[in-house]
Amino acid sequence: MSNVVLQASKLTRMFGGLCAVNEVSFDVLEGEIFGLIGPNGAGKTTLFNLVTGMTPPTSGRLTYRGQNITGLRAHRIAALGIARTFQNIRLFGNLSALENVMIGQHLSATTNTVSSIVGLPASRREENKTRDRAYELLEMVNLLSKADDKARNFAYGDQRRLEIARALALNPQLLLLDEPGAGMNPNEKAELSTFIRQMRQQFNLTIVLIEHHVPMVMGLCDRIAVLNFGLLIALGNPAQVQNDPAVIEAYLGD
Amino acid sequence: MIEFLTNFLSTYGFLIVSMTFSAMLALSLYLPLMTGQLSLASPGFYALGGYIAAWMSTELYPPLATGTTFPIPSLFVEMLIAAVACAILALLVGVPALRLRGIYLALATIAFVEVLRVLSLNLDVTGKAIGIFNIPQPFVTKIEYLYISLPMLIVCIIFMYRLERSRVGRAFRALREDELAATAMGINPTYYKVLAFMMGAILAGMVGAVSAHFLNTWNARQGTFDLSILVLAYVIIGGSRTFWGSIVGGMLLTALPEVLRAVAGIQGLPPFLTGFLTEGRLIIYGFLIALGTLFFPQGLITPEFLRRFARPPKASTPTKSKPLQTPST
Ligand SMILES: Nc1ncnc2c1ncn2[C@@H]1O[C@H](COP(=O)(O)OP(=O)(O)OP(=O)(O)O)[C@@H](O)[C@H]1O
Ligand SMILES: [Mg+2]
Numbered sequence: 001m002s003n004v005v006l007q008a009s010k011l012t013r014m015f016g017g018l019c020a021v022n023e024v025s026f027d028v029l030e031g032e033i034f035g036l037i038g039p040n041g042a043g044k045t046t047l048f049n050l051v052t053g054m055t056p057p058t059s060g061r062l063t064y065r066g067q068n069i070t071g072l073r074a075h076r077i078a079a080l081g082i083a084r085t086f087q088n089i090r091l092f093g094n095l096s097a098l099e100n101v102m103i104g105q106h107l108s109a110t111t112n113t114v115s116s117i118v119g120l121p122a123s124r125r126e127e128n129k130t131r132d133r134a135y136e137l138l139e140m141v142n143l144l145s146k147a148d149d150k151a152r153n154f155a156y157g158d159q160r161r162l163e164i165a166r167a168l169a170l171n172p173q174l175l176l177l178d179e180p181g182a183g184m185n186p187n188e189k190a191e192l193s194t195f196i197r198q199m200r201q202q203f204n205l206t207i208v209l210i211e212h213h214v215p216m217v218m219g220l221c222d223r224i225a226v227l228n229f230g231l232l233i234a235l236g237n238p239a240q241v242q243n244d245p246a247v248i249e250a251y252l253g254d
Numbered sequence: 255m256i257e258f259l260t261n262f263l264s265t266y267g268f269l270i271v272s273m274t275f276s277a278m279l280a281l282s283l284y285l286p287l288m289t290g291q292l293s294l295a296s297p298g299f300y301a302l303g304g305y306i307a308a309w310m311s312t313e314l315y316p317p318l319a320t321g322t323t324f325p326i327p328s329l330f331v332e333m334l335i336a337a338v339a340c341a342i343l344a345l346l347v348g349v350p351a352l353r354l355r356g357i358y359l360a361l362a363t364i365a366f367v368e369v370l371r372v373l374s375l376n377l378d379v380t381g382k383a384i385g386i387f388n389i390p391q392p393f394v395t396k397i398e399y400l401y402i403s404l405p406m407l408i409v410c411i412i413f414m415y416r417l418e419r420s421r422v423g424r425a426f427r428a429l430r431e432d433e434l435a436a437t438a439m440g441i442n443p444t445y446y447k448v449l450a451f452m453m454g455a456i457l458a459g460m461v462g463a464v465s466a467h468f469l470n471t472w473n474a475r476q477g478t479f480d481l482s483i484l485v486l487a488y489v490i491i492g493g494s495r496t497f498w499g500s501i502v503g504g505m506l507l508t509a510l511p512e513v514l515r516a517v518a519g520i521q522g523l524p525p526f527l528t529g530f531l532t533e534g535r536l537i538i539y540g541f542l543i544a545l546g547t548l549f550f551p552q553g554l555i556t557p558e559f560l561r562r563f564a565r566p567p568k569a570s571t572p573t574k575s576k577p578l579q580t581p582s583t
Contacts, residue, residue: 053437054434073437074434074437075441075442078437078438084438091432092428092435092436094431094495099427102424103425103428103441106421106425106441107440109421116421117413117416117417119420130421170439
């Protein structure tokens with residue numbers, strides 16, 4: 001049996017009277033691509049915010065590799081190796097692509113604040129390493145030629161790829177992608193699927209992915225969880241989920 | 255020529271030194287702004303630093319023999335103590351205050367400045383309404399204060415230049431751009447915000463310590479809300495996306511009233527214009543600031559503007575390679 005990387009148990013988040021995530025429990029296994037689907041407003045993004053510490057849960061428990069991470073602040077969770085992208089892209093718009101990816105490597109520094117400002121040799125070496133690594137990641141997402149351009153001037157698709165490069169810069173073990181294929185045509189989505197598989201391979205990643213496009217999710221994911229009105233209504237491999245009456249109901253019925 | 259120079263320096267010595275102080279005060283506001291914090295607390299720390307120097311030099315140190323100047327090392331000690339006191343106060347104030355954002359933080363820091371002012375009006379140690387006067391002089395003329403303020407400013411410039419290119423500076427800017435995304439990168443917002451706030455406080459405190467000697471007296475009119483707004487204007491007009499903006503803004507806006515005065519003194523101007531230039535200086539000042547924000551909404555100095563002077567960007571050779579070799583000569 002593979003290792004459980006992330007475990008949610010009875011995770012709940014209320015917004016006023018609205019239960020955005022309602023007693024949701026699931027395990028994410030080492031190395032899998034785990035799909036998260038559901039109609040608009042189902043609570044998928046809220047679930048990501050809970051896992052990454054950006055929204056504290058109302059109740060329930062989150063465990064990462066056996067460690068209780070419930071209520072940990074976002075930067076501490078990032079430090080454990082959990083990275084994410086955002087549905088409404090959140091790049092550092094006035095900074096260059098290179099700087100965006102360098103900031104993604106914030107945690108890999110081993111020299112301290114003073115040394116970094118004074119520019120001691122160790123920090124300078126580290127700075128060069130960080131820059132080289134950033135160029136490498138930009139090359140991976142085909143943005144090397146735009147390294148010095150401001151992120152906010154990038155085309156939509158380029159921004160999505162830059163955000164992925166920035167997330168990879170954290171050297172994460174668990175990567176959460178919130179609708180990385182939004183606004184892409186079927187061809188681009190197919191390319192994205194290939195790229196996501198490649199990333200998993202190359203970085204030994206476990207990936208949780210939110211995506212609306214059903215063929216892409218079915219083709220890419222090892223297992224899929226379906227949310228509807230904050231409730232987990234189905235969980236299983238693509239074939240199981242596809243034929244689940246509750247899922248068909250949620251997607252087709254009104 | 256020499257005569258002209260000495261004339262110029264004795265006429266404008268006060269102004270030139272003031273310009274360096276203004277540039278540093280602007281930097282002290284720019285530092286927290288780098289992390290996206292609109293803090294107007296600098297004048298409070300400036301006032302505190304000034305009182306520490308004023309009190310130490312008039313009460314603590316033995317009185318000077320006539321004809322001697324105040325020893326520079328003693329001034330350094332005052333600056334050091336002002337820096338430490340401001341750092342501690344910034345830590346105490348910063349941790350709770352920096353939870354506030356935008357205009358709320360601005361208001362809270364104005365309140366902080368006001369509290370310090372009212373305290374100084376009521377405490378014996380700060381001389382109440384009268385303040386502390388006859389602060390001993392380390393120099394004979396005002397222009398000589400440049401021996402202290404110019405090296406200070408140069409150190410600040412080197413520091414800021416390094417900071418903006420370092421991992422710490424990048425963390426600051428990430429927080430300013432998008433705090434939530436920054437935390438997702440593992441950046442601890444509290445740590446870096448308080449750090450930037452403390453750096454600004456230390457700088458303002460040290461400038462205050464030198465200013466107290468420079469101005470000879472120190473009282474509750476130093477470091478007030480007015481100064482908060484003035485320093486904010488330095489940063490906004492100068493440009494708030496690079497530290498050069500603060501320096502240029504601080505220097506220009508400090509020199510501006512003097513320039514207007516000089517223009518008014520030109521022979522042969524129609525009397526109404528001379529009158530307007532001397533009496534209406536503040537109106538012109540306000541008008542120029544308004545025009546500045548209209549035509550240079552990003553401030554006078556922007557990163558894009560600076561890039562024109564920068565060395566051409568390194569050819570982005572990708573990957574694996576060692577740092578680029580500069581061609582050997
Ligand atoms: N900060 C918030 N305050 C109040 N309500 C919120 C907040 N964030 C989300 N919600 C509500 O919680 C519900 C779930 O939202 P969420 O963004 O998680 O949905 P989603 O599944 O990601 O939808 P989509 O597919 O449209 O991205 C929605 O009804 C939303 O309005
Ligand atoms: Mg969403």
